[in-house]
Amino acid sequence: MKSALLLCLAAFGAQAADPLSPADAAAWLQRMSDASRHLAYEGVFIFQHGNAAMQSLQIANRPAASGKDSRLTAMDGIQREVRCTRNISMNLMTEGGHVRVERRLNNRHFPDLLPANAGALANWYSVRLGEPSRVAGLDCQQVELAPRDAFRWGYVLCAEKDTALPLKAVMIDEAGRALMHYTFAEIRLGAVPRSASAPMPDMPAIARPVATERVGVKSLPPGFTRITAVKRKLPNKSGEVEHWVFSDGLTHISLFLEPASHPVETMRGQSKLGMINMLTRQVGPMQATVLGDAPWPAVEAIAMNLEARQPVGAPR
Amino acid sequence: MKSMMTNPMRDPAQSNQADESESALSALLDGELGDQAARPILKRLSRDGAELSQFREYCAIGDALRGLDRDMPGLTSRVMAALEDEPTVLAPMRKASGRRPVLWLAAATVAAITWGLWNTGPREAVLVPLAATQRANPAGTESGNAMPYLAAHQDFTQAVVSPPEMHFTKVTLAGAER
Structure with missing residues (x-):
């Protein structure tokens, strides 16, 4: 128990600042959430789960009147694409010359991991600002979400200095071990990607x-x-x-x-x-x-x- | 990985005829039989429909594990990644008996990919391979296959990591008792 506590302290950094006030915490969370949907950006991010092999994905997001308009393309393994608008999300997989389309029930993906009303998360996570850092050549501010109880994992995000776009997200367990890791390898902010939405094919609701x-x-x-x-x-x-x-x-x-x-x-x-x-x-x-x-x-x-x-x- | 594949096969239990014929099929598939020994088994295969279908199943699983099965694109890489990622889940399986080595390995691999499954009883805090769990409770095989649930749940999580459809059906069915 004691050692777990020590590990926790180590994970969150001995010199980590005090938790933000609820209002400041909510404001940080909301900024990061909004940035991931409302900014125009394109780049490549790397994903790793535990010690498993890494995967790299290309992402393009552009602001859309309805909310988000994003397109993710797997750069290794099976040819795979995910397209999301605010209301619809789908997988497109190319196998053996055929494209298979599947509807997803949800449109979450990195860096858009926080919910639209992210401020409410401050009720269940205590939020601290960590060390300044640098990801994909951009300066960012680490923001640590420590769960207030045993019912959720913690997160460390790195919010880009000017826009608060999360450039990195790490899911951590109670001992501070990384469970899942997303990080941009390269990113162009403010780029205007070609439309993410080649018209989405019709498909039956799943x-x-x-x-x-x-x-x-x-x-x-x-x-x-x-x-x-x-x-x-x-x-x-x-x-x-x-x-x-x-x-x-x-x-x-x-x-x-x-x-x-x-x-x-x-x-x-x-x-x-x-x-x-x-x-x-x-x-x-x-x-x-x-x-x-x-x-x-x-x-x-x-x-x-x-x-x-x-x-x-x-x-x- | 290599040693796990070979150990159970070197020491096949031969307590009854069924096990013996399964061991022979397995050895045939692994190329461990010489021409002399293989001939009668091949002859028997051509006559015995049940045995032939079992042999086909072994071949399919072997192909799937080697990535040769077109129905299971990417299976091998996922299995290998899972094996690398799940060493502690695999470890207790070394102690399992060598019966039905090919099927056992395939089923154990499925277990290793995502889950260590065990009974929730307080005395059962040991990881048990999926195949063993199923053997103990043949009626519970359906609940042992977590893949469809995991794939569906991915709609709400990372989204992009692995295909939402994971074609493990064949392997899983092969692990079930007949």
Whole structure:
């Protein structure tokens, strides 16, 4: 316990300043959030998860009346592209001469990781200014988000000196270890990229709203709300499942519900560094799978607070 | 990686006939049998539909692991990356029995890619390979395959890292008890 605390202190820097006042914290968060959507920029960023191989992606973002208009292109591995506007997000994959298009349910990606109303995050994270730094040739200010409880991971962002655009984002665990790392390798601010939106192809919606709810959640960890509840098909899985998502704006935890065809054994899953946690259990007639890039207590709290509900007006 | 692939195969359990024939198939696939030994097995394969389909499955898994399967583009690199990234998950698997080595390895690889799965009971704090979990509870195989959930959840997370569709179906099915 003590050593964990020391590690935490080390991670956040012994000489780190005091936490910002709630108003200052909210202002910093909001500036970074707005910059990632409203600025014109293009560049290349590198992504690394744990010790896994790095991936590099090209990104172009331009201000659009509706909000954002961004295009990401994978520079290694399978030819892959992600296009996002404020309302629509899709994957385009080129394999064997064919382009496969898939709708995404959400339009988040680096550097646009903070929610639109980022100021509210100050309720769940204490925010400090760290050391000045330099990323992709630009001066930036480290901004550290330390969770106020055990239900979310911490972040260290580096906000470009003038615009506050995040040039770097590192997700860290309670011991200060980096779980996930994004950093720009090169960036041109104010560039006017060619339109990110070659017209988006039409495609059927992959999800539809949930009609009746057979499972309820008694309570959620502080700050979490349900942001999505849809029926959808999952890749490589027959039939539809319900996909709910709970979020505090920065942390996202999915709940998948499907009829339990047999008694479900309670199972826990975890990725190597513990970044992703998962729990599968039976709730009434349903199999519930809770999965998130969130600490175990958050996943466990949601999974254990599920309860079966009698559908209103259901025939007996 | 290399030693894990070979160790179980050098010491195949031969407690019954089924295991014996599986070991023979596995050895054949690995090129460990000489012409003399291979001939009767190939002959048997041409007669026995069940065994032939099992052999095909072994080949498909082997191809997938070597990246030769067109249905699973990029699988090898993802498996290799996962193996590099997940050493502690893999470690306990060395102790597992050598039965059905090829299938066992394939299923264990799936487990290694994303999850160490274990029962939540307080005494079960040890990482168990996915295949072993499934063997203990054949009815629970569906819940053991986390890939579709992980892929769907990616809509809300990093977005760009790996394809949302990960074609592991074949490998996973092969890990299940028949």
